[in-house]
Amino acid sequence: MSPSKPQRVCIVGAGASGMSAAYALSRHPSRYAVTVFDKEGVAGGMATSIPVDAAKYGASYINDGVQGCSPAFANTMRMFRMLGFEPTEVGMQISFGKGEDFWTNVFPTELTSKFSEDIVKFGRALKTIKRLEVVFALIPVHVMLKIFRFSKDFGEKMVYPLVALFFGTGNQTPYISSAILERVFMDPSMRLFEYNDKSLLASIPTMFAFPKLHDCYQAWREEIASRGNVTFKFNHEVIRIVSRSSKSESGPVEIEYKVAEGPLETSLQTAYFDQIVLAIDADSCLRLLHREATFMEKRVLGNVKYLYDVTVTHNDLQYMQKYYEVKYDSSHNAPIPAESSAEERQEAEDTFKFAEESFRPLYYTMQYPQDKSKIEMSFDLTHYQPQFRGEKPAGPINSEDTSAHRNECRPLLDGARGAQNPKLGEAGASIRTGQNEQGTPEPPLENHVFQTIFLDRDGSSDLWTDGDIRKEKKIYEKWWKQQSHRWQHYAGTVPWMMFINGKNNTHYAGAWSVLNMHELAVTSGFAAAYRLGAEFPFHGDEECERLFKLYLGLSHGTRLRKEDRKGLMV
Known part of the structure; x- marks a missing residue:
């Protein structure tokens, strides 16, 4: 190829990974000519927003697929802030189980008291798993629990719900790699919790609720397109990769695609490129490759197992109260041991008092009585998402604030400028007759928007309680395709991606290549672009580079280029 001729790159998929790859490549307009295909009409993939009735629920929209992130999601946070969007801090309160099986990270319950010995042992187990991670990566959680002689109830009532909720492993949790468990608590790039030897979870960790994702991704698209070397083709579905080694003068990569808008479709069209980035799920990669897939690709990609879940967004408080602990109930308080010191007794009383005034769960899980290794998950979106308390779609960001990379994309993009309009936060203000613990107006509990996720259609639908959600209370229903983090994934896919x-x-990009998190999707897109010769956009930012370097080594079998390294071992 002539040095003056830009490399033509096809990106399939405009979710977090595809947009990240496109962004990194867009920063080199003379070197790359990029075309992004997506069968949907907007960017975002699973990161979507949908409208709701502001007069009824207190806000005009919800983020319905991806809710938020840990403070460790450095690449995601920096990208959003650059575009003019700011995630909102929230205290991650959890309500696990119901009745005698209830526990939470807000106050000690009878259940945590019952499992006090297992909780202490769990801390020792985490350290062992960390030391022997290569071994435990191939050991499923249910086997690990037996190895360390945990009680069955502890695994079912505390360990399984905890992992399932935050990694989307759902009803496959007993079969996931034990290494994920350790990462929840120990990995600085993925850690969600701090372990506590008395209550399992140390405190109410700070999480971030995303700004309006539809607007954020629209601004991201604007920023990428502003450099002139990236073309977005929405409502364009790639049907087949005809060749990746075509002898045609037009290029080695030949694809077929069609244009679809509503009921209208074009006939198949052909396009040629020099490289292709598949920023879609593994099943879709294989479907597009078809006969073009190599033996290795069939083995590695075919090993990824997908499950089908349905999310029901609703306003059925009666349903929530039937299956979850929605309000503080002092009858669940852990007994204060008679031998406790005055200081310990006062600390416990203060915790119970705090819970009485401030128990506001964001996350819920419920175990099916017929099979306690299988669960259902729910969110209180009103507690979680800041627009229900009057925050503007861009989140708590000032258009003049340029600290810590905020509003770095100048001039401020149309999408960001519109989302930063404070007046947009006024939608639904009349229904906010309740208050949170800080006294900020929010809708009363009977007007809250909830989301319940029913997991694993093919393996668990006979247990689902979706029929108990009253039809008139349903707002929206959406099906999702989710990867399973079973231990086989870490034996047959993750270590082989580099090959x-x-x-x-x-090049492959997507969180499925390691772990189902938005941050990994973003990092995977940056890594694909880096392999094509682009710069890592956040070079020099140690927080962002930490996960990027790990991912580059794990999924691509390489490290930073010589000019990007600080030392021989980096």
Whole structure:
């Protein structure tokens, strides 16, 4: 290829990974000509927003697929802030189980008291798993629990719900790699909790609720397109990768696609490129490759198992109260041991008093009585998402604030400027007749918007309680395709990605390549672009580079280029 001729790159998928790859490549307008295909009409993939009735629920929209992130999600946070969007801090309160099986990270309950010995042992187990991570990566959680001789109830009532909720492992949790469990507590790039030897979870960790994702991704698209070397083709579905080694003068990568808008479709069209980035799920990668897939690709991609879940967004408080602990109930308080010191007794009383005034769960899980290894998950979106308390779609950001990379994309993009309009936060103000613990107006509990996720259609739908949600209370229903983090994923896919990434002019991007998190999706897109020769956009930012370097080594089998390294071992 002539040095003056830009490399033509096809990106399939405009979710977090595809947008990240496109962004990194867009920063080199003379070197890359990029085309992004997505069968949907907007960018975002699973990161979507939908409208709701502001007069009824107190806000005009919800984020319905991706809710928020840990403070460790450095690449995601920096990208959003650059675009003019700011995640909102929230205290991550959890309500697990119901009745005698209830526990929470807000106050000690009878259940945490019952499992006090297992909780202490759990801390020792985490340290062992960390030391022997290579071994435990291949050991499923249910086997690990037996190895360390945990009680069955402890695994079912505390460990399974905890992991399932925050990694989306759902009803496959007993079969996931034990290494994920350790990462929840120990990995600085992925940690969600701090372990406590008395209550399992140390405190109410700070999480971040995302700003309006539809607007954020629209601004992201604007920023990428502003450099002139990236073309977005929405409502364009890639049907087949015809060749990745075509002898045609037009280029080695040949694809077929069609344009679809509503009921209208075009006939198949052909396009040629020099490289292709598949920022879609593994099943879709194989479907597009078809006969073009190599033996290795079939083995590695075919090993990823997908499950089908349905999310029901609703306003059925009666349903929530039937299956979850929605309000503080002092009858669940852990007994204060008679031998406790005056200081310990006062600390416990203060915790119970705090819970009485401030118990506001964001996350819920419920175990099915027929099979306690299987669960259902719910969110209180009114507690979680800040627009229900009057926050503007861009989140708590000032258009003049340029600290810590905020509003770095100048001039401020149309999408960001519109989302920063404070008046947009006024939608639904009349219904906010309740208050949170800080005294900020929010809708009363009977007007809250909830989301319940029914997991694993093919393996658990006979247990689902979706029929108990009253029809008139349902707002929206949406099906999702989710990867399973079973231990086989960490044996047959994760360590082998490096052997297919970059081969045959093809690069893979997506959180599925390691772990289902928005941050990993973003990092995977940056890594694909980096392998094509682009710069890591946040070079020099140690927080952002930490996960990027780990991912580059794990999924691509390489490290930073010589000019990007600070030392021989970096």
